[in-house]
Amino acid sequence: MNENLFASFAAPSMMGLPIVVLIVMFPSILFPTPSRLINNRLISIQQWLIQLTSKQMLAIHNQKGRTWALMLMSLILFIGSTNLLGLLPHSFTPTTQLSMNLGMAIPLWAGTVITGLRYKTKASLAHFLPQGTPLPLIPMLVVIETISLFIQPMALAVRLTANITAGHLLIHLIGGATLALINISATTAFITFIILILLTILEFAVALIQAYVFTLLVSLYLHDNT
């Protein structure tokens, strides 16, 4: 049981060859490319959803920030689709791997910071000291703000990893408990099954919310630096 609990988080391989790259690339083939001016229903719904999300997310940005539109939309689509596909039984979820999430978080965060330092050096540096800070507190606050800046990518990655991993583990545990309770007490097993259903619905929501939160935070860091 203990070994099975974490087996789903191990890097998958088929006949000895790692297939994690194929799994990471798989969600992209689920989004058809629009090839006509007026497309079929599926592509139209996809376009409408992307437009809705991008309008809402890019409303706060200026001209410079909107150049990141493609990056942010790709990010939310990738994380959302990967998280949702991970809810299929016996599937591998790349976003449960901290290495993957750090690989997304650190370059995006560094990109926003470098953009800010490059185009708005004075404002970016001044950002480390809140306006109106009393004189004795200045060095301490500068150090605290610097530390909070460097914690941002770690928090981004760990938040996504922890949420998705915890959800998958809970589903595993409660599913296992339901199976174990069937022979002992049918009523308790039924109640546990209802909890499992509710948890699965919650996990669907968490999958989409975590994708939105990740992208929104990257967007906010970009907004601070453009």
Add this chain to the structure above:
Amino acid sequence: MAGPETDAQFHFTGIKKYFNSYILTGRMNCVLATYGGIALMILYFKLRSKKTPAMKATLTWTSSVKFRCLEKLMSTHHAILNLYNKL
């Protein structure tokens, strides 16, 4: 309710003109001064001598000619004692 404060409404003189927590330039200078101070502290602790004055005095003594002669004398004395004990 007051809106966001702009740099134009602040008029500082002296050192406060360059180091304050209200205008953009002042905040930037405070941040750079803090980083510079931290860098200087790190440099100071890295470059300072790790030996105490007592250790320095001992090392000076141990590397001196007098100490070397005394050391040779002691080793000769020990060799003679060992030979005597064997006999």
